Every structure is written in C-alpha cells, then in structure tokens.
Amino acid sequence: MLETVTATRFAVPLREGGSLPGLVEADDLGMYVVKFRGAGQGLKVLVAEVLVGEIARALDIPVPRLAVVDLPRDIARYEADEEVQDLLTASVGTNLGLDYLPGSFGYDGSRPATAEQAAPIVWLDAYTANIDRTWANPNLLVWGGRPWVIDHGAALYFHHSWARRAPDAERFSAQPFDASDHVLGDLIGDLTSTHETLAAVLTDEVLTGIVDLVPDAWLETGEHLPSPQSVRQAYVAHLTARRDHPAAWLPGGHP
Ligand SMILES: Nc1ncnc2c1ncn2[C@@H]1O[C@H](COP(=O)(O)OP(=O)(O)O)[C@@H](O)[C@H]1O
Ligand SMILES: [Mg+2]
Structure with a gap:
C-alpha cells in the first residue's frame, strides 16, 4: 500500500491543467499536489497516476513520491471559494497526493x-x-537540474x-x-x-x-x-x- 497522510489545510488550487489539482498541507507537515477523486474524471485517473508513477520509479525515472491523502469533511466546510468547496466536498475520503517539488x-x-x-x-x-x-x-x-515526470492520468x-x-x-x-x-x-x-x-x-x-x-x-x-x-x-x-x-x-x- 501507499503511505497514507491526512490533509490539514487546503492551500491553493493549481489551475493550470484540466484536472483541478490543488496544493494541500498534510499531518506529516508535507505539502502535496493532490489529484482529487471528485474532479470529474473518475477514480481510474488516480489509478493510472499510481501505476505509471510507480512504474517510472521502478525504472529510476525521477518522479515525485506518491501518497494517499485522506481529506476530512471539515476542510471542505471552511473553504471560501465555492468552486473549490464543491470539489473538496466531492472528494472527502481518499485522494492521490504527489510530493510538492518546491522551486521546480x-x-x-x-x-x-x-x-x-x-x-x-x-x-x-x-x-x-x-x-x-x-x-x-x-x-x-x-x-x-533533472526532468521529473508528472501527470499520468491519461x-x-x-x-x-x-x-x-x-x-x-x-x-x-x-x-x-x-x-x-x-x-x-x-x-x-x-x-x-x-x-x-x-x-x-x-x-x-x-x-x-x-x-x-x-x-x-x-x-x-x-x-x-x-x-x-x-x-x-x-x-x-x-x-x-x-x-x-x-x-x-x-x-x-x-x-
Ligand atoms: N509534484 C509537483 N510539484 C510541483 N508542482 C507540481 C507538481 N505536480 C504538479 N505540479 C504543477 O501543477 C500543474 C498541474 O498538474 P498536473 O499533474 O499536470 O495536472 P493537470 O494538467 O491534469 O491539471 C503542473 O503543470 C505543475 O505546474
Ligand atoms: Mg498536466
């Protein structure tokens, strides 16, 4: 099994791509880029992220550490942005987190x-x-100084x-x-x-x-x-x- 951490704070949405990932702080004090189960593309996208990410790791291709991020209901409740609140509410439970690479x-x-x-x-x-x-x-x-692979949901x-x-x-x-x-x-x-x-x-x-x-x-x-x-x-x-x-x-x- 992947390591499981619990989200303590939703920091900021990363609005670049299609899957609405967000930056989340967890109870291990780590920051994670989270792919949300409620993002509308379904759980299979999370499965593909795990399988391809861990295949990359087995091949010694640099890839952020993966973890299961458990999202408690109260994090959704205190979010001011309505769109983000909907996403978080739909994502209570297990989500996929990637170790955040600061300065990348x-x-x-x-x-x-x-x-x-x-x-x-x-x-x-x-x-x-x-x-x-x-x-x-x-x-x-x-x-x-090295390329790291991300985003394998497709x-x-x-x-x-x-x-x-x-x-x-x-x-x-x-x-x-x-x-x-x-x-x-x-x-x-x-x-x-x-x-x-x-x-x-x-x-x-x-x-x-x-x-x-x-x-x-x-x-x-x-x-x-x-x-x-x-x-x-x-x-x-x-x-x-x-x-x-x-x-x-x-x-x-x-x-
Ligand atoms: N582990 C990470 N560390 C730092 N930034 C990240 C990380 N993962 C994703 N990002 C940033 O978030 C953006 C969106 O993530 P990505 O996985 O490509 O999702 P999508 O394209 O489906 O929205 C990336 O282009 C990158 O800028
Ligand atoms: Mg992308």
Missing part, C-alpha cells in the same frame, strides 16, 4: 534533457500509452472501456504509439536496447507489486470484473502483454 519549473527546453534521460521517459510513455507529454503539455518539471486509457466490454490485454499490446510530437521525441535514437533493459526490470513480480499499491477502494468493479482482485489481475495482464510484445508500439519499431 515546467520543462521548456531551456534546460534540455540528455539523451540518457529522454530515452526511458519516451519508452515509459510508449509502454503505458501516455499521449500527454507534448510541447503543448510537457508534464515534465525541472527540479535539481495513460492506460484501455481501462475506460471496461464498463462496456471485457478486458482485452492482447488488444492493448498491439496498440501503436506515435512519438512524433513527444516533447522529448527529438532527443532519442533507437530504443531497442532501452526496451531490452527496461522491460527486464518490469518482471511479473515487480508489476504485480505496483498494481498492489492501488487502494482497493479505487478499483471499480462491474459485470466483467466482479472483484478488486480481478481488476488487479486485468492490469497485470495488460502490462505484461504489452511488455512482451513491443513490435506494435516501440518507437522506431522492434527488430
């Missing part, structure tokens, strides 16, 4: 990533089908179809990825050896351990997936299938 700035190419930093990030995005790292929306922060979009049809890991493993407008796309060369190295890190055990980090309460069950455990198994099946079949999605192709 959005990647703009002024401090370009190296080829060694870029290759694993592009691989991560191709592997998890994350289309949300373009120049329009880099979702990279520069901190300590990845692993296959899970949005689970309410309508049975999970299909094979279909995901064959889904192509277009790296042509990736913010780091110009910095990478052939990714074949990157793939061999990183795929070997993501063993079945590692992937199962990452999927196990997601709180049960965020795993939506339904006709095709009757229990949280079956949802976990579906994620592991998708991630292992795509790992083992890079031909369709590895940028530049796979020999």
